[in-house]
Amino acid sequence: MSETNPALVLDSVSVEFGKGKRRLRAVSEVSLEVHPGKTVAIVGESGSGKSTVARAMSGLVPLSGGSVTLLGEDFTTPRRKQRRHIQMVFQDPFSSLDPSSTVGNSLAEPLQVHERMSRQDRATRIAGLLASVGLPVDAAERYPHEFSGGQRQRIAIARAIATNPEVLLLDEAVSALDVSTQNQILVLLNSLQEQHGLAYVFISHNLGVVRWLADETVVMYMGHIVERGPTERVHSEPAHPYTQALVSAMPVADPTGREKRQRILLAGEPPNQFDEPHGCIFSTRCPMVTDICRNVVPTSVPLAGGGTAACHLLTESVEARRPAPRQPLLTSEIS
Ligand SMILES: Nc1ncnc2c1ncn2[C@@H]1O[C@H](COP(=O)(O)OP(=O)(O)OP(=O)(O)O)[C@@H](O)[C@H]1O
Ligand SMILES: [Mg+2]
Numbered sequence: 001m002s003e004t005n006p007a008l009v010l011d012s013v014s015v016e017f018g019k020g021k022r023r024l025r026a027v028s029e030v031s032l033e034v035h036p037g038k039t040v041a042i043v044g045e046s047g048s049g050k051s052t053v054a055r056a057m058s059g060l061v062p063l064s065g066g067s068v069t070l071l072g073e074d075f076t077t078p079r080r081k082q083r084r085h086i087q088m089v090f091q092d093p094f095s096s097l098d099p100s101s102t103v104g105n106s107l108a109e110p111l112q113v114h115e116r117m118s119r120q121d122r123a124t125r126i127a128g129l130l131a132s133v134g135l136p137v138d139a140a141e142r143y144p145h146e147f148s149g150g151q152r153q154r155i156a157i158a159r160a161i162a163t164n165p166e167v168l169l170l171d172e173a174v175s176a177l178d179v180s181t182q183n184q185i186l187v188l189l190n191s192l193q194e195q196h197g198l199a200y201v202f203i204s205h206n207l208g209v210v211r212w213l214a215d216e217t218v219v220m221y222m223g224h225i226v227e228r229g230p231t232e233r234v235h236s237e238p239a240h241p242y243t244q245a246l247v248s249a250m251p252v253a254d255p256t257g258r259e260k261r262q263r264i265l266l267a268g269e270p271p272n273q274f275d276e277p278h279g280c281i282f283s284t285r286c287p288m289v290t291d292i293c294r295n296v297v298p299t300s301v302p303l304a305g306g307g308t309a310a311c312h313l314l315t316e317s318v319e320a321r322r323p324a325p326r327q328p329l330l331t332s333e334i335s
Contacts, residue, residue, distance in 0.1 A: 005072065006033040007166045007199035008057060008086070013066035015052050024273045026052040028223040029066065034167060037193060039200040041214035041231065043207060043246065047270065049223040050203045054169045057201065058086050071166060084114040084163035089156050091172035097144045103130075103155050104140030110162045129158040132195075133188060150181035154188065161192065171203045186213060207250045211235045216307075219243045222270055224281050229307015239309040241286050242266075280312065288313055 015027040027049045034040050042050045055061040057068060059078035068075040070085055087110075097106050107126045111117055117125065127137045133154040144152055153173065160168055170189070174182040186209065193200060204210050210217055210231065217234040219227040219242065227240040238244045245264040264287060271277050271284045280286070283293040292312050300308040301315055 004035045004037075006069075007036050007071060008034040008075075008201075009069040010053070010057065011067045011069070013053070013056050013068065014064045015049075015056050015061055016064040022274060025064075025276070026223050026273075027056060030056075030220075030223075030225055031066075032218060032225075032228070034199040034201055036166065036197045036199050038216070039193070039202050039214045040216045040218060041202045041204060041210040042218050042220060043204065043210055044220035045205075045246075045270070047222075047273070048220040050220060051171055052223075053220070054088065054171050054201060054203060057167075058088055058169055059083070081114075084110070085165050086167040086169065087160040087163065087165040088169040088171060089153070089160050089173040091175050097152065097155060097159070099144050101143075102140065103142055103144065103147075106144075106155065107140070107159055107162055110159060114163045125162075129162055132161070132192070133158045148181075149177055150185060153177065153185055157185075157188065157192070161196070161198075164196075165198070167199045167201070169201045169203075172205070173202075174209065175204065175206065182209070189213070207235065207247065219246065222273060222276065222281050224310075226282060226311070227307065227309040229303060229305065229309075233303070233305035233307060237305055239303050239314060240282075240311050241288050241313070242282050243309070245287075280310075282311075 010030055010032050012029045012031050013027060014025060014029055017024045017026055030049075030053055032040060042053060044050055052061060056063055059068070059075060063076060070082060073082065075082055075086075097103075104126050107129055108122055111122055111125060126140055130137055130139050135151065135154055135158070139147070139155070144155065147155065173189075174185050177185060189200070190213070192198060200213075202210065202214055214231045216228065217231045218225055219234065219240065221242050227234060227238065227243045234243060235247060238247045241264075245266050248264040266285045266287070277284050277294070279295045280293040280298050283289050286293060290312065296312070298310045298312045298315060300310045302308050303314070
């Protein structure tokens with residue numbers, strides 16, 4: 001429970017693409033909340049539905065089920081004036097920056113769409129935005145190709161915060177950058193979050209970055225959330241076999257070797273998304289699969305360290321911890 005109202009709520013959101021036999025459920029009944037000043041990370045391998053969740057959150061793709069609430073108002077079919085409250089930053093800043101437009105004009109565009117401002121006020125606001133992302137004022141006169149990858153990502157962030165949004169969706173926003181540039185952008189994102197109380201949804205393949213930045217981590221596999229919880233718990237005590245495999249693939253920066261762990265290799269590729277497995281979505285690749293996994297969909301089990309995971313092994317261990325029912329007395333003892 002959190003004392004703030006969530007900035008963004010997804011309630012059982014599903015997204016489907018295609019029709020008939022070629023229908024694919026990219027996102028299956030995903031629920032989550034993002035609070036002001038907090039970061040929720042979404043992790044999972046390629047094709048697990050992370051970007052589709054982000055697009056569903058920002059109203060860029062129609063839902064086949066569920067609802068989205070932004071700042072307490074329905075955002076399932078967004079109204080234009082709501083859009084300023086939620087903005088996206090992508091891996092490739094070129095997708096959001098027009099190469100033929102000066103940086104100043106790129107930053108002015110969202111201001112023109114969402115606010116009525118005099119030219120002078122707009123110029124002041126653009127200078128302020130550039131300063132807040134660590135760029136000089138004269139950057140406004142230049143073109144995107146004149147900047148490095150890190151600087152371009154700063155421009156994309158400035159553009160995203162131009163309308164004073166409450167929620168930022170960061171889809172692999174630092175993934176294309178070298179490690180030291182990545183770190184600088186992460187520090188910038190952290191300080192912008194503190195200053196403005198921004199809610200972040202941070203999508204990344206890099207669990208090290210997620211562990212550093214995110215308050216909560218959500219793990220997706222084939223469109224489903226298989227585990228979620230406080231970041232530290234998810235990374236140090238992953239409960240779902242899929243999360244365990246993801247975490248085990250991370251290089252360990254621990255010279256003492258205390259955190260040494262076995263790398264878990266998953267057999268095969270994810271199953272065909274047009275034909276989802278019966279039972280547990282992960283059953284075709286799980287190293288610990290049993291019969292029940294192939295036949296029955298597991299429910300989410302609350303975990304001691306916080307959060308939940310959907311795995312029969314966990315349900316079984318919860319069952320095992322329940323006190324055994326009292327044995328009936330034997331007749332010989334009664335007599
Ligand atoms: N517009 C679309 N039309 C049809 N299928 C789509 C569309 N967008 C995504 N998909 C499919 O939905 C599934 C989820 O894709 P998505 O891009 O959300 O995954 P992702 O987790 O973001 O992957 P990555 O890590 O590679 O970015 C994939 O099977 C993808 O092929
Ligand atoms: Mg993606």
